[in-house]
Amino acid sequence: MASSEEYPVKTCPLQQIIKYRNIHKMKIILPVIKDINEKNDMGYPPLVYACEQEDNDQMLELLIEHPNLDPLVTETRDMQNALHILAFKGKLMWIKKIFEKFPHIPVDSFTEKGNTPLIMAAQMDHVDVIEYLHEKGANVNHSNNELKFTALHYAANNGYTKSTKRLLELGANIEARDARECTPLIKACSWNFLETCKILVHNGADINAENAIHLSSLGIAATREHTTELIKFLLEEGANPNTISKDRYGNVYTPLVNACKAKNVVLMKILIEKGSDVNIPGNYSSALFQCIKEDFYDGVVELIKAGVNLYGKQNHGRTALGLANYYKKYDIASLIQENL
Numbered sequence: 235m236a237s238s239e240e241y242p243v244k245t246c247p248l249q250q251i252i253k254y255r256n257i258h259k260m261k262i263i264l265p266v267i268k269d270i271n272e273k274n275d276m277g278y279p280p281l282v283y284a285c286e287q288e289d290n291d292q293m294l295e296l297l298i299e300h301p302n303l304d305p306l307v308t309e310t311r312d313m314q315n316a317l318h319i320l321a322f323k324g325k326l327m328w329i330k331k332i333f334e335k336f337p338h339i340p341v342d343s344f345t346e347k348g349n350t351p352l353i354m355a356a357q358m359d360h361v362d363v364i365e366y367l368h369e370k371g372a373n374v375n376h377s378n379n380e381l382k383f384t385a386l387h388y389a390a391n392n393g394y395t396k397s398t399k400r401l402l403e404l405g406a407n408i409e410a411r412d413a414r415e416c417t418p419l420i421k422a423c424s425w426n427f428l429e430t431c432k433i434l435v436h437n438g439a440d441i442n443a444e445n446a447i448h449l450s451s452l453g454i455a456a457t458r459e460h461t462t463e464l465i466k467f468l469l470e471e472g473a474n475p476n477t478i479s480k481d482r483y484g485n486v487y488t489p490l491v492n493a494c495k496a497k498n499v500v501l502m503k504i505l506i507e508k509g510s511d512v513n514i515p516g517n518y519s520s521a522l523f524q525c526i527k528e529d530f531y532d533g534v535v536e537l538i539k540a541g542v543n544l545y546g547k548q549n550h551g552r553t554a555l556g557l558a559n560y561y562k563k564y565d566i567a568s569l570i571q572e573n574l
Contacts, residue, residue: 249274249283252293260296263319270302277310285319285328294328296317298335302522305336306343313346321351324360325377333370341370348379356385356401359394364401374406388420393427396436406561415446423451428464433491441473448479449487462500465489475510485519494524499532512542524549526557526566534566545574 248267252262264270273279278286281303284293297303308315317339320329330353333339343351352372353361365386367372368374377384386406390396390539396416402408409417419439422430431451446451452473455461469475479487493501508514512521522542525533538544547553552560555574558567 235497238392243360248272248280249438252280252284252287252290255290255293255294257292260293260472263553264296264300270297270300270303273307273308273310278362279307279309281305281307281316281318282309282314285316285323285325293329296555298328298331305339308345311346311533312497313344315343317341317343317351318345318349321356321363322354322383324355324358324363326362327359329363329366332526337478340511341372342376344440348377350376351383352376353378353383354387355489356388356394356397357392359389359397361390361396361400364397365403368404374401374404375410377410378410379501380413382411384410384412384418386410386418387412387416387421390422390427390430391425393422393425395429395433398422398430400403402433402437404415407559408434409443415444417443417444417451419451420445420449420454423455423464424458424460426455426458426464427468429466432467435467435471441468441471442477444477444479447481448477450474450477452489453477453479453487453492456489456501456505457496459496462504465501466504469504469508475505475508479516486514486520488521491519491524494521494530494533494537497528497530497533499536502533502536506536506540512537512540513546515546522546522554523557526554526561529561529566531566531569538569544570554558 247263250376251263273281282295283289284297305316316332343349349370352364352367352374356369365374375384380441384406384450386398386401387410390399411417417439419431419434422434442450452465453466455464455468475489477488490505491503493505514520522537555567555570
């Protein structure tokens with residue numbers, strides 16, 4: 235048997251017993267313990283501490299059956315209670331047991347960051363937990379505090395196709411906006427999750443919705459690598475190839491400009507074929523000027539083939555030829571000169 239020194243009173247002995255899985259001592263101490271909900275020095279009440287441990291079913295059973303247990307007591311750091319931890323870990327059986335023991339427990343309790351148990355389940359793709367919590371009345375459209383992410387944002391942002399589909403079936407708002415005005419579709423496109431994007435688009439997501447800096451799903455996909463198939467899909471589904479976003483300096487970016495910036499000639503060809511305007515001007519940036527800055531000779535070739543205006547000027551009056559010479563891109567300067 236463990237010595238009493240292993241369970242100093244000042245550090246809350248119950249958490250130590252849980253840590254070492256001493257069932258015998260647990261059964262002895264539970265009937266006489268003064269406060270079943272007392273937090274240890276790290277701010278964890280016994281139930282939350284037990285939920286954090288793996289393969290701790292016997293301890294959880296004993297704690298849940300205690301008549302004075304409060305399942306809503308949270309740990310101090312993130313204000314997570316037992317339901318948050320269990321939902322994040324996908325422990326549906328224990329979530330059910332808590333609701334059986336405490337049928338009136340709020341299903342939408344919030345952590346410090348504003349996450350509900352359903353959001354925690356969506357973060358880890360636990361579809362069965364999402365379904366059960368929804369049955370208990372969980373709000374599928376709650377958004378958390380700082381990011382303003384809903385459960386659907388998390389599912390889309392992580393490419394969880396099953397959770398994305400199920401959340402939509404349960405009534406999740408497909409056009410919900412986060413703190414940066416991103417929709418779930420924009421988040422899925424940010425990480426090149428093609429299958430998730432297909433689910434969202436085929437369920438009615440606005441393919442041309444824009445975030446706070448006016449980047450659409452197509453616009454943000456064009457800034458990423460290895461997104462050719464995703465971009466083809468978005469264009470086939472009606473994405474506007476000429477959406478315009480601006481940075482804080484006033485530079486204009488279209489999907490084509492972003493493709494030029496990435497020096498992606500394959501993507502340039504796809505966008506031009508689908509109607510990208512090669513002559514959309516910017517204060518200091520256009521497709522042609524971007525290719526020159528990036529020393530992207532093949533990109534300039536494609537733009538010339540598509541009829542780009544070689545006489546256009548930046549705000550300070552410099553032409554494409556002048557810019558090429560300024561940056562000492564003499565091969566590009568010669569190419570432009572030949573086509574004037």
